[in-house]
Amino acid sequence: MSKVITFGEIMMRLNPAGYERFVQADRFEVSFAGGEANVALSLAQFGLDAKFVSKVPEHEIGQSAVNALRRYGVDTSSVLRGGPRLGTYFVEKGASQRPSKVIYDRAGSSFALSKQGEYDWNSIFQDADWFHFTGITPALGNDMPAICEEAVKAAKEMGLTVSCDLNYRKKLWSRDEAKEVMSRLLPYVDVCIANEEDAADVFGIHAENTNIETGNISKDGYIGVAQKICRQFGCKKAAITLRGSLSATDNNWGGMLYDGKNAFFSRTYSIHIVDRVGGGDSFGGGLIYSLISGYSSQEAVEFAAAASCLKHTIEHDFNLVTPDEVTSLAGGNTSGRVQR
Template sequence: MSSISSKEYKQGAVLSFGELLLRLSPDDGGQWLDDNALSVFVGGAELNVASALSLWGVPSQYFTALPKNGLSAQVTDYVDRLGIDTTKAHYGGNRIGLYFLTKGKDLKHDALIYDRANSAFAELVPGRIDWDKVLDGITWFHFSAICPAVSQQTADVCLEVLQAASAKGITISLDLNYRSKLWQYGKQPQEVMTMLAPYCDVIMGNIWAAETMLGIPVSGNIHESGQKSLYLKEALSTSERITQLFPKCKVVANTFRFDGSGGIDYYAALYMDGEFYSSQEYRAESIVSKVGSGDCFMAGLIYGFYNGQTPQQTLAFATAAAYNKLFVHSDATTNTVKDITNTINHG
């Protein structure tokens, strides 16, 4: 048994670390200008994880950096009402980060515009935070590759907190979120992420993110047949390589979401203790939003391990949770454990 499955988490909380963002969602026709109204969502990859865990009954804490003003107070109150403990948030700096995403569009191309420069989180520097205090009572620490993509100093802060969490024996999970519009400060993702991955016990993403961020090559002809068996074989190879390169890592998860004219296919795989598991495959002709689906999958992994589920049960829960999120407008899921269990049973 690995430390992931045998460790007792019930005595501690899960801390999600990352930048809180406001998502502004104009429609692609410009009607928002005539209506003088713009949809706003409170988001950020790690906050989406924290929200799901709180909804599912896991003690959930959140570390971010915000300016000390009335807007931050309103946002923090909103997050608190989700059942997330925000008392460890750092207050300083001048602004909250924003991003614009055109309604109904993916996190790609011109539909996504970041406005995060000089945000309170982006201005964090090493040596400013008492990590022993922040990590008190925490048994699981989660972050994503979006954090070190913001700037060199945020990457340095990530390294600092990972070292502190690792020294305390806290389980650390990483989502290999790749955002091509970030990573603009002169470093390639591999240069940074290969310095952070050695501290992680759980790494989640997909085979292409592992190639971009960890330098693990993907077979060049994998798309020729589109066969699920070949994708899963590649996931196994990537997972084995990750655990070889980063021996602290005990669990690797890979998600697969394929969008086509006929709808969306979604499935996932999990590698743990030398065993490889695959999920059932879900298919939908249309969805509501792709935002936060991967975050929901990550939350599902944490939920499963936190509650002592088997690897196959954990994978099933995470996959169903991520699939269900495709039908939710907001950044974070609103589906309960019962909703997700029903999907597993009737998927």
Template sequence: MGKIVTLGEVMMRLSTNPGERLAHAQQFDVCYGGGEANVAISLANYGHEVVFASKVPNNALGQSVKKFLNSYGVSTTNLLFGGKRLGLYYMEAGVAKRSADVIYDRLGSSFAAITEIEWDLEALFEGVDVFHISGITSALSKEWQKRTIDLIKFAKNTGVKISFDINYRSKLWSLEEAQETIRKILPYVDYCSAGELDARYLLNIPKCSENKGIKNEMIYYYQEMQGMFPNIEVFYSTKRAIYSVTENDLTGNIWMDKKYYESDCHHINPIVDRIGGGDAFSGGVLHGLLCQNDPQTIINFATAASALKHTVLGDCNQFSVSEVNDFLDSGSGKIKR
């Protein structure tokens, strides 16, 4: 097992019930989440030593976040307290062909308002195997665009592997801002979550044409991305066929040792909660890499973990290694007796 640091903003999520519009909601379901926090929880569930670094207000909400993370075994020794408020986001649950919708309310939050690095970085990265961060953190402010690169460089210089999820959010920053910052980050990255849309729109890789003679388009995109950033050892992503909000097909793929591997397709119906599925997938990939599993085992496990995440409410994965493996072995909804 390994030691991992993840760093990012944890938020309170306020969700409507299916069929209820935000404008008419009288009550919300409440949970906590955020990309890096969700990955931290997955890895802690799998038995790794995980530290989550962030900043929350010094009030009852901040304490609630700490208790939430601790309940999953995530260390909060680097969870700072201070600032004015906890970031929020509102989710209007989707139904049938109508997609879910998100409204962010995180401007001026304790984490977003950080302008200088407030952690003791030597202590934070001591003995750490992997540092995981995402493009969402970079998108929070001009300061965070700089701070993200500073953090990655420091961790890299201490021998820590860098895991980066591009995780582009158009509601947080422009495509042009994202392109500029992400291209500065990727030369320091070892493991990268990036799919076709990231390749085409953030890295300006031309769309794969039929005359390329490549059976699987993702092989083309991974080859092109690795050509641009040869330092990146592993690329991974999911492919999703969407029939409705509650019915999807999910397949995972990974590019490792200059070879392409793909999982079986998981038909998920009904989907209880899709948010956090990508973070569960990233957590599964990092678990496999830390355990030095072979690429096919890694992608099978990660995709199964993501599929399982779709079956529970909230942002985070709630399953252990044995539960994911049992799901892989059974491949059905049989009762466990």
């Protein structure tokens, strides 16, 4: 069984019930999530050995976050304990023409205050095949950029495949900061995952003839983005999610995988969204699983896009689907008829 390591912050997610706005809410639903935690959970659901590495406070709330992953089979044995608090974030789900909103409350979290040398990467990567992180982790500042650099260097020295989802978050750092740090990390990355906004915001790489606001997407423009990422940083593959936002409720969704020579596009799904947070992470999880499993480039991007399509129909961040469900959708079973 292949072993994947993911590294990042797990947080408490708080959202009003249903489609209530923040100012309406007198109670909040609690769940736990984070970019790399979401990927680890997807991979565990798909049957891989998935280990999540992080740091949480040594109290019941920190343990609740760990338990949320353990419940679904994620290995949390390398999660450190200590520090002052668990990061939180609030989600207001949008509908129709009203967009979703996310408010972070994560400054000074246990994970963000991690120090260089705390994580024993040689031990963590023992017998592992793949390492995954996102641009959110170095964006937390303090020692995090240096810790991520330690991790990717150790991963490459030990022969792991490294993947990174750029995941630019303007509320965490500036474009200049992101470009400086990610330009140091990307040369160690084999598989880069992004969307057009990430590539443009971090590296100034734009998809020509594309307008994500209107849903108009140019395939040639995205091929150009992937080629430039691979040429500039030496990545072997680049995957890009293709979202056409018709409204907060209805999106067109697909993906592209460039394997260094050719580009492969998935089918496009018309999604009526239940919860879109974690959609990109579910694409990443599906892509990692399919590449580890030896799928062809076309099969890999079809699996990743289908996995993420299904995630958009599930409340909260975790993608609670099986490989058979994803394969069925990728194979064309899109009717959503009741299974009896």
